[in-house]
Amino acid sequence: MSARTRLRTRLLVGLGLALGLAAASSASPAFAHDELLASDPAADATVSALPDEITLTYSGVLIDEEGVNAISVTDAAGTELADGAPVLDGTTVTQPLSGDSQGPITVTWRVVSSDGHPVSGEFAFTAGDPAAAPTARADAPAESTADEGLPAVFWIVVGIVVVAGAIALVVALVAASRRRTED
Ligand SMILES: [Cu+2]
Numbered sequence: 001m002s003a004r005t006r007l008r009t010r011l012l013v014g015l016g017l018a019l020g021l022a023a024a025s026s027a028s029p030a031f032a033h034d035e036l037l038a039s040d041p042a043a044d045a046t047v048s049a050l051p052d053e054i055t056l057t058y059s060g061v062l063i064d065e066e067g068v069n070a071i072s073v074t075d076a077a078g079t080e081l082a083d084g085a086p087v088l089d090g091t092t093v094t095q096p097l098s099g100d101s102q103g104p105i106t107v108t109w110r111v112v113s114s115d116g117h118p119v120s121g122e123f124a125f126t127a128g129d130p131a132a133a134p135t136a137r138a139d140a141p142a143e144s145t146a147d148e149g150l151p152a153v154f155w156i157v158v159g160i161v162v163v164a165g166a167i168a169l170v171v172a173l174v175a176a177s178r179r180r181t182e183d
Pocket of ligand 1: 032033034113116117
């Protein structure tokens with residue numbers, strides 16, 4: 001192999017590495033997040049009465065630290081039905097409920113994904129007779145919109161660092177190959 005061919009090979013390998021790293025860094029956050037797979041009662045389901053508990057099943061083993069996983073279950077009047085702390089068991093979170101509210105029930109959840117990112121979401125189901133739903137209070141607390149995962153700027157910084165590292169690697173490879181050519 002001539003020196004020129006060797007240099008070209010090294011350049012191509014370096015470029016491939018840089019592209020691969022950049023692709024991996026932009027794709028991994030989406031892959032790593034755990035998602036809500038199922039719930040009982042299921043989203044949009046209608047059940048005969050408010051159950052004693054609600055179960056959420058996720059795609060990964062959630063991180064169990066006190067207070068990081070929170071589930072809020074409210075009726076049409078905004079009354080909190082969650083009774084005590086949620087119980088985490090691997091990929092499943094069980095939230096005990098109290099009361100016998102009927103009508104639309106809203107479940108707002110926030111858990112820590114196995115990759116360390118907080119993820120959140122909301123769904124609803126109907127319990128009993130929708131006509132028997134308590135009427136909404138005028139002073140019902142506004143719904144908080146928990147942000148999902150880390151801010152985008154974090155991933156932009158990670159991307160810049162990875163690309164800069166890849167460029168440095170290519171420069172180093174080219175310099176090393178040049179040195180060898182000059183020998
Ligand atoms: Cu994540």
